[in-house]
Amino acid sequence: MNILGIGSALPDQVVTNHQLAEILDTSDEWIKTRTGISSRRVLGESGLTRLALTAAQRALADAGIQGSELDLILVATTMGDYVFPSTACLIQKDLGAACPAMDLHAACAGFVYALETADSFIKAGKARHVLVVGSEAITRLANWEDRSTCVLFGDGAAAVVAGPGDALLACHLTAQTDSQVLYMLAEPGNNPFTKKPEEAASGLKMLGQDVYRFAVTRSIQDLETVAEKSGIPLDQMDWVLLHQANQRIVDAVRHRLKLDPARMPGNIHRTGNTSAASVPLLLDELYRAGHLKPGHLIAMSAFGAGLVSGACVLRWGKQPPDKLTPAEDLFPAARQ
Amino acid sequence: MESIMNKVAQALAERRGTDPSQIKAETKFSDLALDSLDVAELIMDLEDAFNVTIDITKVDGTVGDLVRVIQEAA
Numbered sequence: 140m141n142i143l144g145i146g147s148a149l150p151d152q153v154v155t156n157h158q159l160a161e162i163l164d165t166s167d168e169w170i171k172t173r174t175g176i177s178s179r180r181v182l183g184e185s186g187l188t189r190l191a192l193t194a195a196q197r198a199l200a201d202a203g204i205q206g207s208e209l210d211l212i213l214v215a216t217t218m219g220d221y222v223f224p225s226t227a228c229l230i231q232k233d234l235g236a237a238c239p240a241m242d243l244h245a246a247c248a249g250f251v252y253a254l255e256t257a258d259s260f261i262k263a264g265k266a267r268h269v270l271v272v273g274s275e276a277i278t279r280l281a282n283w284e285d286r287s288t289c290v291l292f293g294d295g296a297a298a299v300v301a302g303p304g305d306a307l308l309a310c311h312l313t314a315q316t317d318s319q320v321l322y323m324l325a326e327p328g329n330n331p332f333t334k335k336p337e338e339a340a341s342g343l344k345m346l347g348q349d350v351y352r353f354a355v356t357r358s359i360q361d362l363e364t365v366a367e368k369s370g371i372p373l374d375q376m377d378w379v380l381l382h383q384a385n386q387r388i389v390d391a392v393r394h395r396l397k398l399d400p401a402r403m404p405g406n407i408h409r410t411g412n413t414s415a416a417s418v419p420l421l422l423d424e425l426y427r428a429g430h431l432k433p434g435h436l437i438a439m440s441a442f443g444a445g446l447v448s449g450a451c452v453l454r455w456g457k458q459p460p461d462k463l464t465p466a467e468d469l470f471p472a473a474r475q
Numbered sequence: 476m477e478s479i480m481n482k483v484a485q486a487l488a489e490r491r492g493t494d495p496s497q498i499k500a501e502t503k504f505s506d507l508a509l510d511s512l513d514v515a516e517l518i519m520d521l522e523d524a525f526n527v528t529i530d531i532t533k534v535d536g537t538v539g540d541l542v543r544v545i546q547e548a549a
Contacts, residue, residue, distance in 0.1 A: 355519065
């Protein structure tokens, strides 16, 4: 596959740490030092479907192709506006597409999982153009009485149009069953014949230290694996994009792999953890700011509930857009 | 046990820029201004150093706790 176009969309509503401190026993300082997050975007009245659609439309426009030319729509999401239909089906008509459409659930690693799926369809000759969207509203799933987790998340969507090519140089996906360290129970509904589970559904739950250890260890292993598979050492990557879950995780991975901070941009300070939207959102911001050049090598790594992870190496093929959107705050040095 | 304590104290002292002799079994991580992710990071380093897997849920909050868990895992 090759990335023909990319786009993203964030909700208008900004929620700062100071606003959270008004409703929770927390502070801007506490959140910032533990996560690197200062603010995040939170969906307001318009739903996640609209956000996914906007990101997809921007990616199609960037690719210069019509929705009718799509052969498959894949939306990586934990939960859309509806349990069913899928978000992919909900955006299909407004995109002017008539192709198959489905959601793919691999939590925060969903985009990398979906990218590998798109590549497989294209390689197999079963699709020419695949729309891959990462679209999440984890703020709707969070427990807003749990100050240690609800502050971590933000909402967003980002999309790419994948077409024929050999730009995905390597990809590595993993999964290991673990329903304890990061999970959210489904609502049992009102079926009178089913016993209610012992634990009531009460939003997202996370054992932070365990997730941190998993994320750092797995991300390092995955990045080393895709570097080896692609034959390109990590220090020769132009960009290493890590899932924006927590700045402390990014810093730990960077430190252990001895990577150059200037090649590890981030936007978590103003987006929070946007789950499956995180990596493509960062990729789009880099592209729109004019930092991505044809031939650039990009390693991407994401991890999440499952526990799952995915990493890949991509060779960028597009010229920067005509109209640039500067985003110098993507680089830590500019934020200090 | 003592050598594990010494190594843990050394690792903590390096992180906090303090003298290892200041770190006792009863010292709390919070006394050293370590938050939960600092402790997770420390444990990852100690797992590498001692070649053990440390069950983080058994570490209650003092240096002595951590030393005991490493001892049990070794």
